Amino acid sequence: MQHKPMVHIVDDDDAVRESLHMLMQSEEIPAQTYASAEDFLDQHAQSKLGCLLLDVRMPGMSGLQLLDLLKKQDVTIPVIFITGHGDVGMAVQAMKSGALDFIEKPFDSERLLEVVNKCLSDCVTLESTNELRHEIAAKMALLTKRERQVMDLLVEGKQNKVVAQELDISPRTVELHRSKVMDKLCAHSLSEVVRAAMLISEHR
Amino acid sequence: MLELEKLSRQALLEQVRLLKTQLAKGSDTSNTETLMHDLRMHQIELEMQKRGLREAQQQLEQTRDLYAELYDFAPVSYVTLDEKGIIENINLTGAAMLGKARAQIVGQPFSKWIVKSDVSRIFSHLRTTLQLDVKVTDELRLRSASGQLYEVRLESIRSRNAINKPFVCRCIILDVTEYNRAKNEVTRQARQLRLATDALPVLIAYIDEYEQHLFANKMYTDWFAVAFDDITGKSLSKVWGKNNYLKISAHLKNSLSGMQVTFDMELPLNDNQIKSVNMTLIPDIDTDKHVCGVIALISDNTDRFEIEALDRKRLLDAAHISRLSSMGEMASEIAHELNQPLAAISIYSDACRRMIKSGKGGQDSVIQSLIDISSQAERAGAVIRRIREFTSKKELSLDMTDINELVQETVQLLAVELRSHNVQLTLSLENGLPLICVDKILIEQVIFNLIHNAIEAMNSIEESQRLLQINTSAGGKNEIEVSIEDSGPGLPVEQIKQIFTPFHTTKADGMGLGLAISKSIIDAHQGRLWAVSNETSGTIFSFTIPIENLEEDSAT
Numbered sequence: 047m048q049h050k051p052m053v054h055i056v057d058d059d060d061a062v063r064e065s066l067h068m069l070m071q072s073e074e075i076p077a078q079t080y081a082s083a084e085d086f087l088d089q090h091a092q093s094k095l096g097c098l099l100l101d102v103r104m105p106g107m108s109g110l111q112l113l114d115l116l117k118k119q120d121v122t123i124p125v126i127f128i129t130g131h132g133d134v135g136m137a138v139q140a141m142k143s144g145a146l147d148f149i150e151k152p153f154d155s156e157r158l159l160e161v162v163n164k165c166l167s168d169c170v171t172l173e174s175t176n177e178l179r180h181e182i183a184a185k186m187a188l189l190t191k192r193e194r195q196v197m198d199l200l201v202e203g204k205q206n207k208v209v210a211q212e213l214d215i216s217p218r219t220v221e222l223h224r225s226k227v228m229d230k231l232c233a234h235s236l237s238e239v240v241r242a243a244m245l246i247s248e249h250r
Numbered sequence: 251m252l253e254l255e256k257l258s259r260q261a262l263l264e265q266v267r268l269l270k271t272q273l274a275k276g277s278d279t280s281n282t283e284t285l286m287h288d289l290r291m292h293q294i295e296l297e298m299q300k301r302g303l304r305e306a307q308q309q310l311e312q313t314r315d316l317y318a319e320l321y322d323f324a325p326v327s328y329v330t331l332d333e334k335g336i337i338e339n340i341n342l343t344g345a346a347m348l349g350k351a352r353a354q355i356v357g358q359p360f361s362k363w364i365v366k367s368d369v370s371r372i373f374s375h376l377r378t379t380l381q382l383d384v385k386v387t388d389e390l391r392l393r394s395a396s397g398q399l400y401e402v403r404l405e406s407i408r409s410r411n412a413i414n415k416p417f418v419c420r421c422i423i424l425d426v427t428e429y430n431r432a433k434n435e436v437t438r439q440a441r442q443l444r445l446a447t448d449a450l451p452v453l454i455a456y457i458d459e460y461e462q463h464l465f466a467n468k469m470y471t472d473w474f475a476v477a478f479d480d481i482t483g484k485s486l487s488k489v490w491g492k493n494n495y496l497k498i499s500a501h502l503k504n505s506l507s508g509m510q511v512t513f514d515m516e517l518p519l520n521d522n523q524i525k526s527v528n529m530t531l532i533p534d535i536d537t538d539k540h541v542c543g544v545i546a547l548i549s550d551n552t553d554r555f556e557i558e559a560l561d562r563k564r565l566l567d568a569a570h571i572s573r574l575s576s577m578g579e580m581a582s583e584i585a586h587e588l589n590q591p592l593a594a595i596s597i598y599s600d601a602c603r604r605m606i607k608s609g610k611g612g613q614d615s616v617i618q619s620l621i622d623i624s625s626q627a628e629r630a631g632a633v634i635r636r637i638r639e640f641t642s643k644k645e646l647s648l649d650m651t652d653i654n655e656l657v658q659e660t661v662q663l664l665a666v667e668l669r670s671h672n673v674q675l676t677l678s679l680e681n682g683l684p685l686i687c688v689d690k691i692l693i694e695q696v697i698f699n700l701i702h703n704a705i706e707a708m709n710s711i712e713e714s715q716r717l718l719q720i721n722t723s724a725g726g727k728n729e730i731e732v733s734i735e736d737s738g739p740g741l742p743v744e745q746i747k748q749i750f751t752p753f754h755t756t757k758a759d760g761m762g763l764g765l766a767i768s769k770s771i772i773d774a775h776q777g778r779l780w781a782v783s784n785e786t787s788g789t790i791f792s793f794t795i796p797i798e799n800l801e802e803d804s805a806t
Contacts, residue, residue: 058669061626068619069597072604072611100278103586105669130586151593155600 051096051166053077057085058104059129063153066099066193075166087115092212097146097165097179098125102136113143124165126158134240136204141244152236188230196223197210200236201243255297262294269294271767322419327423333416335360335376349395365391365399372404379406379419389426401427415695456534459506459541467773470548475520494518498529505531505544514551526551562646565770566692570643572767573695576702577641580667586760587633587666591626598623636663640691640698650685652794653722653730660697661720664705671705672713678721683730686795692771693795696779699764700734707738707789725794729777733792741783749781768793 053070055077057063063079078098080086084107086098098116102109113125127140127148137148137224147161189197192213199209206224210217224236233239255634257265273287311581321328327344329337337360348363364372368390379386390402406421455466467479474489486502487495496515501511512530517729519525530547577584598619605611605619641661657679661668664713708716717737725731741749750769758760772779772793783789 059590059594060630061622062590062597064596064622065597065601065619065626068615068622069604071599072608072613074610103670105672130582130589151589152596153600154594155597240469 055099056080057101074128083112098123101128193223193227197227201240281790329421331419350414363392379418380408386641455546458543493535505533508533569767573641585664591630594626651688654679660694673716673718676719680723684797696768699768702735707736729794729796731794735790736788
């Protein structure tokens, strides 16, 4: 069992933590829970296999701080962040810090399991990532110059209103551009746009 | 012949007896002799009559002198005027009043001493007196020779010196200067009292021991719609109306037995207004310890109550707006706090669905998940309830409250903020504190503001150094004290003085109302709110709330 890949769930909220544990159990995915980043650091030494499901906001050491620390220790466990709904800034920061992905609360269980399974089945290869990048790059190429500008600003976590001001266009136009961007990238939410943008930018 | 004049009465009577016997003996004597005898007898009798008359005259003269003395030295002035108003006679008192010797006065017109404007009145007085056979009275002013002014009352009747003589006017002159002065003084005092009592914003009345009004000021008569001049002698029950009278009759009885009483009451008036009044009854006790009546003082508190209610409403409104704005500032924290249970619910229910669908996991796990779901729903509900209560707008409602419960409830409301700012909280709540009578939401708002400020004050320091300590204790005498201590950088002394002023803020996004409203809230609860700061160990905000003395409360 020691060597079996496992999901490490780090969240200070008992209910969220336990519910994630239950979800993993329902899919028979081995999982271990920790109430804080510190707890994880204390206990995870035996097994660095699997993936880390990490809450961004926690008292004491935050999720991002833990990620930095792991990087410094050369621990390469893939990290999936849990962020609050609409917390784009935090999501961007997480991706920039090297998170594999992020997932918003409340959860879309399907997507969560998909991401987790992907991690665990070790399909996060350089190759598949590259393939994905190509795919996204192809979609991005379809964006007009203005759409691209709008997307970049949104990905920085700026609100429609602010984007409108900076580009000197109306908020309504920003909304139009935004929905075009989402159409062209086949994204269902702003989070997906962020994710795509981050994958591309890492490569650039 | 004997000198009859020189004989005594007894000797004269003896002479008469002798003559009578001589006459009887000498009946045969001549006629001349008889005649001589008769004459002699007449002479003697005449002498006796003459003496009687003289005595009578002497007595009369004595009486006359007595009357003259009385006339002259009587303490009132007498003057006799003829039909032209010339002074025929005047007593010494009168002469002294006019300031001249009697001889210089008699024969002068009386009008000479009368003040010019009253001269016509003396003549009409004289005319009336001479025409009518009654006593005529008048008041006028006269001036003595030395210039002294007298106010006098004339009381005159007509009289004749002799049957054939014309009527004269006999007149008593009474000096009423002092009397009038005293009378004027009384009137003046009464007028001043009236002026003063009418100007006072209270109702004043004097009620005698028979419960009748002797005096009332204008406000009193206005309120009870009684004509100002009619109030004297009117009974209390009539002026107040039966129902109002019944409300105060017991108090009145107490006051009439010598007690001073004060009480509040609602006083419906004729014009359908209802006044909130405070009434004080002060017994008027004379030197024999007899209660002659009571002075009733009534002050109108209706406006004051209205102003107080208005002030209270303003504070409640401001506090409400401030709570709403606090919640607005916390929107993302609230969203996050709600997100936790919602996320858990969503995952649990997905897990359940999967377990049931796949048949894995077993019934126990499913049941446990369902239990967890419902407790998470309750958790979300509790968050919403707390916020809703905190932001609700209610009338002021005072309840006996456990301060420690209130602190814990407030901490719950701020749990997410505390967590997201990584603040380490220590609660040091004294056990067994007495309950305090407060508006829960308002005091919760104060604690909320103080914790919220403390959290913000610590933004600039290292996360690991952010310490928040909340203490409750029995403070001074009859009060409880709550203090909120942060480990922030502290406030300079100049700023401490200003922090409670409205619109003073050190924050970029704040309104600067939180502390000002908190202070108003604590003031309204008769407590104190203050801050102590030094630049090494942060700031301590403390407030006290007095412990209500319930016995005292129920007594008033």
